[in-house]
Amino acid sequence: MMKKIFFELDVYPFHIDFMGHVNNIVYIQWMEIGRTKLLEAVGMPIQAISQQGFVPVLVQTNITYKSPLYLGDRVGVEMWISELKNASAIMQFHFYKEQETLAAQGWQKGLFVDRETMRPKRLYPEERSLFTPYVHSTMETQSANSLIGVS
Numbered sequence: 001m002m003k004k005i006f007f008e009l010d011v012y013p014f015h016i017d018f019m020g021h022v023n024n025i026v027y028i029q030w031m032e033i034g035r036t037k038l039l040e041a042v043g044m045p046i047q048a049i050s051q052q053g054f055v056p057v058l059v060q061t062n063i064t065y066k067s068p069l070y071l072g073d074r075v076g077v078e079m080w081i082s083e084l085k086n087a088s089a090i091m092q093f094h095f096y097k098e099q100e101t102l103a104a105q106g107w108q109k110g111l112f113v114d115r116e117t118m119r120p121k122r123l124y125p126e127e128r129s130l131f132t133p134y135v136h137s138t139m140e141t142q143s144a145n146s147l148i149g150v151s
Contacts (some may be wrong), residue, residue, distance in 0.1 A: 003133045004080045011073045021068035034079040042130040054121040063106035081135045087120040
């Protein structure tokens, strides 16, 4: 069964920019919460893997903003992995306003690196398999989105 990480957040005054809506940098913070929850869900919390000598780092972030979020909104965040390789992964994110309107969508590419050398660290097969329930291929995602009318 394919799994996704889902959580809800409130919009607070410190999230709001001079335009009166959620600042773009906040979405990146929310993505970090999602990545942290994913690592916890697979049994590889950051503190534990850091003690084992490797850490996750980001190499790319992309966000498309669809509809602004405002103070008082409740935000639903949904995330999954669209591509899992030996040392890297692409994580997909959807941000919903009140669980229905797509406010933004994005993705991040991350990889695990050795803390000492800062070189990519390949996951062992048993570590990699922990993430596979959260992998939904891009093709599956695109066809599912077309069925529910999300572009």
